[in-house]
Amino acid sequence: MLNGKKGDDEVKRPALFQIAMLAFAGLVASPSFAQDAAPEQTSALSLELNAAQPSDKGCRLTFVVNNGLGSDLTKASYEIALFDDSGVVDRMTVLDFKELPAGKTKVTRFDLSGMDCTKISRVLVNGSNDCAGEGIEPSACMKALKPSSKTDIRFGL
Incomplete structure (x- = not known):
C-alpha cells in the first residue's frame, strides 16, 4: 500500500482467493469428482x-x-x-x-x-x-x- 491506497494487486488477491476456494469446494462436493477420485474397483x-x-x-x-x-x-x-x-x-x-x-x-x-x-x-x-x-x-x-x-x-x- 503506497500513500494510503491499496494497489491493484492487493485488491485482486482476496477476490481471486475467494473464487479459487469456491471452485475447489464445488469440486469436492460434486458427486462426479468423488467417483473419479475413488480407486477403481475390479471384479474379483x-x-x-x-x-x-x-x-x-x-x-x-x-x-x-x-x-x-x-x-x-x-x-x-x-x-x-x-x-x-x-x-x-x-x-x-x-x-x-x-x-x-x-x-x-x-x-x-x-x-x-x-x-x-x-x-x-x-x-x-x-x-x-x-x-x-x-x-x-x-x-x-x-x-x-x-x-x-x-x-x-x-x-x-
Missing part, C-alpha cells in the same frame, strides 16, 4: 486357504471365499493339485464351493481322506470345473480368481 473372486488341520479323515482344508463378481454364482468348483513336501504332485481333486452369492463371504471346509497336512507343500488351482450364474462367463471363475494363503502352504495358480 478371492479364495483364501485359511487353515490346514488334521482331521479324523486326514487333512481338513478351510477356505474363505468372497464373490466380488457382481452376480451370484450358482456353481463354482475348482480342480486342485496337491504337492507333497518334496514338490511332487500327490493327488488331484475337485473342490465344489457350490453356490456363492454376490458380495458375500463364505467359509467352506474340505476333508481330504488319507492326507497328512504336514506333507502338503503347495496347493495349485489347476482350473475351474464349474462356473455358472446369471451373466457369468464360464471363464470368469479363473480370470477373476485371486488366491491367497494364511497357512505355510503355498497356494495359487
